[in-house]
Amino acid sequence: MNIPPVEPGTVGPCPVAPDALQGIKRQQTNPARWNGAGWQAFVADLRTAGVELAESRAACGAYATDAGGTAYGQPHGVAIARSAGEVAALLRTAQAHRVPVTVRGGGLTTEGESVAYGGVLLDMTGMSRVLAIDATALTVRVEAGIYWHSLAEELRREKLDYLSAPLNLTSSVGGTLGVGGIDVNSARLGCSADQALSLQVVTPTGEIVECSDTENVELFQRVILGYGQFGVITEATLRVRPYTPLSMHYYYYSSLRTAIEDLQMLDRNDASDYSGILTIMDCAVNLLVAFDSDEREAAFRRDWEARLRGHGEFGFALCMLGHYALRPWKAGEALYLLKRKQAVFPEFRRPEYMRDNKMHDRSVVFSRAVWKHWGSRNMVIPDLATPADKFVAAVERGNAVCRKFFAHYTLYCVGIKLRPEHRPHYEMSCVPPDAEGWAYGCEFEPMIEGEVYSRDHFQAFKNAIYDIGVDLGASYYRFGGMMKGYIRRTFGDELVDKHLAMKRRADPAMILNRDVIF
Amino acid sequence: MRNVDVVIVGASLAAAAAAKRLVDAGLETVILERKELPRHKICSGILSPRGHRFLLENFGPLPPETLHEPTACRGVTFHFPSMVSMPMDFFHGTTPHLHRKYSDHWAIQRSGAEVHDQTSFAGLEDRADHVLVHARQNGAPIEYRARQVIGADGPSSLVVRAVYPDYTKQIPWFFVGQKFHEIIDCPLSPDYFHFWFHPGLGHYTWSHARDGRQIVGVGFKRGDNFAKKHQVVEQYLRDKHGVQLKPADDDHEGCAENFGPSLINRYVFGKGNVLVTGQAAGFLNMIGEGMSCALHSGAISGEAIVEAQRRNRPVQEIYRKMIASEVRRCSDQWNPLKIAFERPHEADFPEALMKLSWRERGLVLRDMWRFIVLFKEFKWGRQIASAALQRPLVGGYSMQRWL
Numbered sequence: 001m002n003i004p005p006v007e008p009g010t011v012g013p014c015p016v017a018p019d020a021l022q023g024i025k026r027q028q029t030n031p032a033r034w035n036g037a038g039w040q041a042f043v044a045d046l047r048t049a050g051v052e053l054a055e056s057r058a059a060c061g062a063y064a065t066d067a068g069g070t071a072y073g074q075p076h077g078v079a080i081a082r083s084a085g086e087v088a089a090l091l092r093t094a095q096a097h098r099v100p101v102t103v104r105g106g107g108l109t110t111e112g113e114s115v116a117y118g119g120v121l122l123d124m125t126g127m128s129r130v131l132a133i134d135a136t137a138l139t140v141r142v143e144a145g146i147y148w149h150s151l152a153e154e155l156r157r158e159k160l161d162y163l164s165a166p167l168n169l170t171s172s173v174g175g176t177l178g179v180g181g182i183d184v185n186s187a188r189l190g191c192s193a194d195q196a197l198s199l200q201v202v203t204p205t206g207e208i209v210e211c212s213d214t215e216n217v218e219l220f221q222r223v224i225l226g227y228g229q230f231g232v233i234t235e236a237t238l239r240v241r242p243y244t245p246l247s248m249h250y251y252y253y254s255s256l257r258t259a260i261e262d263l264q265m266l267d268r269n270d271a272s273d274y275s276g277i278l279t280i281m282d283c284a285v286n287l288l289v290a291f292d293s294d295e296r297e298a299a300f301r302r303d304w305e306a307r308l309r310g311h312g313e314f315g316f317a318l319c320m321l322g323h324y325a326l327r328p329w330k331a332g333e334a335l336y337l338l339k340r341k342q343a344v345f346p347e348f349r350r351p352e353y354m355r356d357n358k359m360h361d362r363s364v365v366f367s368r369a370v371w372k373h374w375g376s377r378n379m380v381i382p383d384l385a386t387p388a389d390k391f392v393a394a395v396e397r398g399n400a401v402c403r404k405f406f407a408h409y410t411l412y413c414v415g416i417k418l419r420p421e422h423r424p425h426y427e428m429s430c431v432p433p434d435a436e437g438w439a440y441g442c443e444f445e446p447m448i449e450g451e452v453y454s455r456d457h458f459q460a461f462k463n464a465i466y467d468i469g470v471d472l473g474a475s476y477y478r479f480g481g482m483m484k485g486y487i488r489r490t491f492g493d494e495l496v497d498k499h500l501a502m503k504r505r506a507d508p509a510m511i512l513n514r515d516v517i518f
Numbered sequence: 519m520r521n522v523d524v525v526i527v528g529a530s531l532a533a534a535a536a537a538k539r540l541v542d543a544g545l546e547t548v549i550l551e552r553k554e555l556p557r558h559k560i561c562s563g564i565l566s567p568r569g570h571r572f573l574l575e576n577f578g579p580l581p582p583e584t585l586h587e588p589t590a591c592r593g594v595t596f597h598f599p600s601m602v603s604m605p606m607d608f609f610h611g612t613t614p615h616l617h618r619k620y621s622d623h624w625a626i627q628r629s630g631a632e633v634h635d636q637t638s639f640a641g642l643e644d645r646a647d648h649v650l651v652h653a654r655q656n657g658a659p660i661e662y663r664a665r666q667v668i669g670a671d672g673p674s675s676l677v678v679r680a681v682y683p684d685y686t687k688q689i690p691w692f693f694v695g696q697k698f699h700e701i702i703d704c705p706l707s708p709d710y711f712h713f714w715f716h717p718g719l720g721h722y723t724w725s726h727a728r729d730g731r732q733i734v735g736v737g738f739k740r741g742d743n744f745a746k747k748h749q750v751v752e753q754y755l756r757d758k759h760g761v762q763l764k765p766a767d768d769d770h771e772g773c774a775e776n777f778g779p780s781l782i783n784r785y786v787f788g789k790g791n792v793l794v795t796g797q798a799a800g801f802l803n804m805i806g807e808g809m810s811c812a813l814h815s816g817a818i819s820g821e822a823i824v825e826a827q828r829r830n831r832p833v834q835e836i837y838r839k840m841i842a843s844e845v846r847r848c849s850d851q852w853n854p855l856k857i858a859f860e861r862p863h864e865a866d867f868p869e870a871l872m873k874l875s876w877r878e879r880g881l882v883l884r885d886m887w888r889f890i891v892l893f894k895e896f897k898w899g900r901q902i903a904s905a906a907l908q909r910p911l912v913g914g915y916s917m918q919r920w921l
Contacts, residue, residue: 030576033542033630057544064543064828072824074544117542452825452839454818456572485575 030071031515034100034118039076042097046079049089053077053120063104063121069378070455071112075102075121081145082126084200084208084234091232091512092206094120098509103232105145105172110379113227113516114175124174127234130154139197140240144174144233152363161243163195167366174233177224180416180430182441184274184288184366187267187415191430193224194419200235204507208234213421222502224422225429228513229499230506244292245358246274248348251310253285254319256399260392260413260440262308263287267415267438271304272296274362277413280340282399283333284320285411290359336408344373374410376448380458382465383443385416385430386474391440397468398444405461406446413442428491428499432475439475487517522546524823525651525664526631527639528671529555531569531809532796532816534625536668538576539820541630545827548662549631550653552638556623560696560771562726562735563618564591564711566803566864567610569810572817573621577628580614584621586728591615592709593865594805599716599888600881601758602874605707606865615728616809639676642667644790666833667792668819670812673776675798681789682921689779690896694722694806695744695772696735699752699763704732706761713805715889719751722777722806725761732763737775737806744772777802780811781852782901785845786921793837795819801844804851804863815844842914849915855906 046053054060055077065072076099081087094101100119107114124145131141135158142151148165151173155161164183166176177199181192189195198212201223209231211220222230253259259277266272266289274290287310291297311319324334347369353360384394395413402409416439418431431439444465469476470489488496500518504510510518524540526533529551540547551557563586565573573580582589591614593607614621626633636656643650651662669677678685706712708727716723722737734755736747748766755761779785779800788794795801795818801811822837829836850862857867871879905915 030538030542032578032628033544035630060544064824072539072543072821072828452836452842454814454840454843455821456814456817457843 031117033073034076036076036118038097039099042093042099043077045093045097046090049093051079051086051090051093052082053079060121063107063116063123066104066110066112066114067108067379068110068112070380070458071115073112073115073117075116076118078121078123080123080126081232081234084202087122087202087232087234088206088208090120090122090206091202091204094511095205095507095509098511100511100514102513103174103228105175106147106170108166108168108171108175108379110381113513117515119511122232124172124232124234128172131235133158133160133240135160138240138242139237141235141237142173144177144199144236145172147172148176149363149367152361155240156243156361159243160240163189163192163239163241165192165363167363168370169363169367173236173238175228177233177236178226178228180225182414182416184276184290184362184414187275187417187438188270188273190417190419193425194422195239196224197237197239199223199233199237201231202234203231204512212237221424221427222506224425225431227517229503229517230512232512245355245360246290246292246362247294247297247358248274248288248290249305250313251287251289251308252313252316253287253310254283254316254323256282256285256395256411257392258309259285259287260395262310263413263415264388264391264438264440265307266304267417269304271300275415277411279411280337281333281402281409282411284316284337284341290362344369347373374445374447376450378448378453378458379445380448380461381443381445382462383441383476384465384469384472384474385432385435385439385441385476386469386472387432387435388415388438388440390472390474391442394468394472394474395442397472398442398465401461401464401468402444402446405457405464408447408449410445410447411442412445413440415440428487428495430475432473433491434473484515484517519661519663520548521663522548523664524548524666524668524820525550525649525662526668526670527651527677528669528675528796528798529557529626529633529635530559530622530670530672530796530812530816531625532670532798532812532819533668534622534629535572535576535813535816536670536795536820537626537629537631539817540823543820543824545824547631548664549626549633550637550639550651550662551633551635553635555626555633555635556619557635558771559618559622560694560773561616561618561809562696562711562724562733562806563616563621563728564726564805564807565613565616566805566807566810567608567613568864569807569813570613571610572810572813573614573625576817577625580616580621581624584614584617584624586615586617587730588708588727589615590709591711591726593711595707595710595712596867596870596882597712597714597716597759598882598885599718600878600885602878602882602885604867604870604874604882605710606867606870609861609864609866639671639680642677642680642792644792646790649791665791665827666823668816668823669788669792669794669798670796670816670819671798673797674774675794677788677792678786678794678798681792681794682786685786685921689776689784691740692721692737692775692777693740693742693744693772694735694737694775695748695770696733697748697766697770698728698731698733699766701727701730701732702762702764704761704763705759706732706755711805714751714754715885716754717889717892719754720747721892723751724806725751725755731767732761734763734766737777740774744770775802776800777806778896778898780848782898783845783849783905783915783919784901784921785841785919787838787841788834791833793819793822793833801848803848811844811848814847815841818844838917838920842917845920846909846914849905850909852902853906853909854902855909 102116104114127143127145523545590612595605640652714723720738785800796812826833856862
């Protein structure tokens, strides 16, 4: 038998062990289905505690997948959250019986984080009320299962608006606070998770605790951007602001690098209220800039507009015409751009949302457009979050990966203003550890266009994007599911083990959202 | 009669992957295996990095009993009659040397599906909304009523025969056999899987180390004599490579192989509610490695069933759309245009070629051509050429050619 020699005092590398495979850390990332041990006793105890549980195939089947549409799993039973007390009873009983609990808000995860592979699925959308609006202190208290668009609707009646929220209609407040949440104003107002002032959290052992920057600080730090590991958010107090319609400007680029440099220049100088980049592949790069007030818009026009290197719509059309006239073999690409432009652009200027040339209700306008023109059965959106200086490299390399895997795709880039005093919140989160001032995020979204791809095709694509993150020392908006394989590579064993130890203390039976990151 | 969601025939890696997806999605799944588990399986056990990744991600770290010694393989070495040798490391690191008896059993157990071993598949009746599966358990007849059936029972698949009775007559069959020798002296590196492009030795000739012995394997068109073919290879290794081996031990083994469908894009994916996957469907990578495509295509068959139920679409339609990516990946490995201009394999052949001198490169290409000529009688040339041209034109391989 051939046994390689080993120096005394050392253990030789194992050729099939952790680092034998490059690319992805050797770890089971598709969790095994929970075996159901002790389920009946758990159900009996739960019913005694007065918690309603649906076990029918139809009830469970409704939660078989998430927005990603690539991970499938069925819980043993579904509980719809009605109150913090009920959530606490559920978690206490689950902890005693070691039954896994997967929490789901809008189900907009993309890697199966809100898919239950057995155990209980806790649907938070049952808790979706606005509890109190304080128009003078500019705060709102909500139940965490509420969708941002429902919250927006209630706030508008008081002439108020949330600060920043994801650009889709059905992500829940609780879920967003747990992972980040970005908007086109994040470069100015920070990510959604940073607008929470205080939270009511049910810990994995079933205690109902209020936490904030001054009360139960450590729990607050862990729950915000904590991927649901340290508690279930049941209520949240959020900062709000007076509502204003916005005036939009679009600038067009043919180079990703130039557009990103201009975006970062605007962010650094606080030149706009909203800014972001939305592209059609890497051919038409659209920098969108918007303002809450005429004064800010006038200041921008006076001081900054001339410095932008982008074109107006007409100028860019001429550039493209010249570009493709010289490259007739790319006629297909040109046609696609044209078709896409005709389909998407009117969506942002729909007359029912435009008054006096200002856009009313950006959440509806953007969300509609996102679902109508980018949404599909499979939301495959790997992403990278980097410090400002590494962002161009990350986007350019990710763009090359998109080109390799899909015919058509979109990139969506925004800045995220960081709050220095919230640095402890950012530990092991989507915010890259070395980001100062702003982090930048880019989503890489292939256009599925009715095609059916295997899960492995998507996975290979995502891995290729995530590998760039590891290489650059970046982070990601989301961790979980298949991402689990990357967390140690990104943050190192020491930090991950520290959080794992905290998780074990907080959740001794490791029942809450257990296969998401650890 | 047992009523289940899905019956999987065969307890291989493809079955484990399919079962994993089905069980995760909450479907009641039963695996039928002819033999008693854990069962012996003829295989070199050299997995590709992509298959390694799949195992890790879906079933977790490999326990020691699932591996042969040496536990890992660094890559593949090609040998040519002109005595040029080209070692090529796998792109993504070393890969495990699987002990199929235990690795398959481990994966099947980890999938969470119910396993009925010593139950041999005897036939099926597709009744549109369900399939009736006939089997024999320890000799006694037993029936299953399933919504879908997955055939993952390897190259000489009984499920394929049940669905397409004539299929086995339509394709050429090969025999691959391996014998195990005690080593006296073996200059062939134990870190690599060795493969010979030598028309005089056979259609598929390989050797590598396992558990202190050397495997000498040979593949040829069915009908030839295994002992004679093996003797030629053993002699060749002794004369040309200085491999000194004791006479073969008694535990030699061999099986029939359906080598060919992935070259000419002639896969067989089943009919109605019956899906065929893994090597039964014709998947085989270029170095004859079938495990990674078995794992991936198996998983896709499971995903397709889940998807079809959720979308209320015919399962064949969904399966064929989803399997296209695996077909592209696998057939690309055989596509001469891809090999010449891209990197479809998991080891870098063009780079290894460029490391050689101009003269050696010439010899290698000449030897490869002479080796390819050996396959002339199967008349695959035109089909391979048309598939190769189809690939850049339509971005894939024609589904029309699949059964």
